[in-house]
Amino acid sequence: MDASEPFICASPGLQALLRDAARVAPTDATVVITGESGTGKSLLARWLHDHSRRAAEPFIVIDCGALPETLLEAELFGFERGAFTGASAAKAGRLEAAQRGTLVLDEVAALSPSAQAKLLRVIEERRVMRLGGTRLTSLDARLIAVTNLDLANAVARQAFRADLFHRFNVITLEAPPLRTRPGDIAPLARHFLKQVAERHRLPALALAPETSRILERYDFPGNVRELRHAMERAALTAVGKVIRPEHLPPRMTSAMALMRHATRKPTLAELESAYVREILQHVGWRKAEAARILGISRKNLYEKLRAYGIPYHPSDPPDDDASA
Ligand SMILES: Nc1ncnc2c1ncn2[C@@H]1O[C@H](COP(=O)(O)OP(=O)(O)OP(=O)(O)O)[C@@H](O)[C@H]1O
Ligand SMILES: [Mg+2]
Known part of the structure; x- marks a missing residue:
C-alpha cells in the first residue's frame, strides 16, 4: 500500500x-x-x-x-x-x-x-x-x-x-463493515475499476446499473477487500467496457447468494433473474440447454431474458445505460 x-x-x-x-x-x-x-x-x-x-x-x-x-x-x-x-x-x-x-x-x-x-x-x-x-x-x-x-x-x-x-x-x-454502508459500494467499485484499468492500460471500465444493484445488496463477508478482488477479476474478464453481472463471482450473483448473502430478502423476480443467469453461465449460454434445465420453452426463456435485461450472449453490448 x-x-x-x-x-x-x-x-x-x-x-x-x-x-x-x-x-x-x-x-x-x-x-x-x-x-x-x-x-x-x-x-x-x-x-x-x-x-x-x-x-x-x-x-x-x-x-x-x-x-x-x-x-x-x-x-x-x-x-x-x-x-x-x-x-x-x-x-x-x-x-x-x-x-x-x-x-x-x-x-x-x-x-x-x-x-x-x-x-x-x-x-x-x-x-x-x-x-x-x-x-x-x-x-x-x-x-x-x-x-x-x-x-x-x-x-x-x-x-x-x-x-x-x-x-x-x-x-x-x-x-x-461494508454491508452497513452500501453508499460506499459503487464509489469503491468504480475506484478499483479505475485503478485496474490504469495499471493494465485497459480502456475505462464502467459499472452496469444492474451490477451496482447486485453489489449494493450483497453482504460482503470479506468487506472492501472482497469488493476489490471482485472488481480486479471482473475488469480482466469483461469483454466490453462495461462490468455486467456475468463478470461478478457466482458467490455474489447466484440465486443461493441472494438467499444467503443479501442484506434484504430478495423478490421472486430477483431470484428468478439470478437463477436464469446462473444456469446460462453454467451451460455456456446455450439457450436450448438452459431452457431444458429450467423446465421452460426456449420461447419462454427468451421472454425472461428480455424481461430481466439479460443479454442473449455475455459479450453482447449492454442494452442498459452504464453509469460510471
Ligand atoms: N475506504 C477505502 N477507500 C479505498 N480503498 C479501501 C478503502 N477501504 C479499504 N480499501 C482497500 O481495501 C483493501 C482492504 O483494506 P485493509 O487492508 O485496510 O483492510 P484491513 O481492515 O486492514 O483488513 P485485515 O483485517 O485483513 O488486515 C485494501 O486494498 C485497501 O486499500
Ligand atoms: Mg490490515
Missing part, C-alpha cells in the same frame, strides 16, 4: 469515522483501530500517519500475528550482540526504526504475555531497551494498535493485559 492510496468515503458512516480520525490524526494520542477483516483498518492507519505532523517521518508496520514469539520480540525491541544464540551483531528493533514517526502494531491481540509486558513498559517510560541490552533509548513514536478482535473481550478472557488495553484504549476508531 503506498502513501498516495486515496480513502474513498461516500457513506455518512465512513465520513463520521474520517471526521473522528481527522481530529486525532495531528495529536500524538495512541489510537486503537478495530473492525472486521478487510474493512480498511490498515488503510486508516496509513491515513492517520499521512495526516499527522509525523507524515514525513518513518511509517513502520509490524504484523504481530505473523511472527513467532521469539522473533517478534527481537523484531520489536531489537537486540544487542550475544543477546541470544545467533545474535552475532546488534540490531535496532522496529520501535527504534519508528523514531519520530508512527509505529503500527497490526493484530495486536496476538502479542504474547511477555511482549505485552515489555511493550507496556516502553509505553509508560517512553524508552526502549534492546534484548540483552542495558542502555535505554528514549523513544518518540506514535503508536497505532490494530485488531479485528474485540480487545475488551480478550481482556475479559485474560488473553490481553488490562493495563496495556487501558493504555491503548484512549481513542478507538471502529471501521464499519
Whole structure:
C-alpha cells in the first residue's frame, strides 16, 4: 500500500469515522483501530500517519500475528550482540526504526504475555531497551494498535493485559463493515475499476446499473477487500467496457447468494433473474440447454431474458445505460 492510496468515503458512516480520525490524526494520542477483516483498518492507519505532523517521518508496520514469539520480540525491541544464540551483531528493533514517526502494531491481540509486558513498559517510560541490552533509548513514536478482535473481550478472557488495553484504549476508531454502508459500494467499485484499468492500460471500465444493484445488496463477508478482488477479476474478464453481472463471482450473483448473502430478502423476480443467469453461465449460454434445465420453452426463456435485461450472449453490448 503506498502513501498516495486515496480513502474513498461516500457513506455518512465512513465520513463520521474520517471526521473522528481527522481530529486525532495531528495529536500524538495512541489510537486503537478495530473492525472486521478487510474493512480498511490498515488503510486508516496509513491515513492517520499521512495526516499527522509525523507524515514525513518513518511509517513502520509490524504484523504481530505473523511472527513467532521469539522473533517478534527481537523484531520489536531489537537486540544487542550475544543477546541470544545467533545474535552475532546488534540490531535496532522496529520501535527504534519508528523514531519520530508512527509505529503500527497490526493484530495486536496476538502479542504474547511477555511482549505485552515489555511493550507496556516502553509505553509508560517512553524508552526502549534492546534484548540483552542495558542502555535505554528514549523513544518518540506514535503508536497505532490494530485488531479485528474485540480487545475488551480478550481482556475479559485474560488473553490481553488490562493495563496495556487501558493504555491503548484512549481513542478507538471502529471501521464499519461494508454491508452497513452500501453508499460506499459503487464509489469503491468504480475506484478499483479505475485503478485496474490504469495499471493494465485497459480502456475505462464502467459499472452496469444492474451490477451496482447486485453489489449494493450483497453482504460482503470479506468487506472492501472482497469488493476489490471482485472488481480486479471482473475488469480482466469483461469483454466490453462495461462490468455486467456475468463478470461478478457466482458467490455474489447466484440465486443461493441472494438467499444467503443479501442484506434484504430478495423478490421472486430477483431470484428468478439470478437463477436464469446462473444456469446460462453454467451451460455456456446455450439457450436450448438452459431452457431444458429450467423446465421452460426456449420461447419462454427468451421472454425472461428480455424481461430481466439479460443479454442473449455475455459479450453482447449492454442494452442498459452504464453509469460510471
Ligand atoms: N475506504 C477505502 N477507500 C479505498 N480503498 C479501501 C478503502 N477501504 C479499504 N480499501 C482497500 O481495501 C483493501 C482492504 O483494506 P485493509 O487492508 O485496510 O483492510 P484491513 O481492515 O486492514 O483488513 P485485515 O483485517 O485483513 O488486515 C485494501 O486494498 C485497501 O486499500
Ligand atoms: Mg490490515
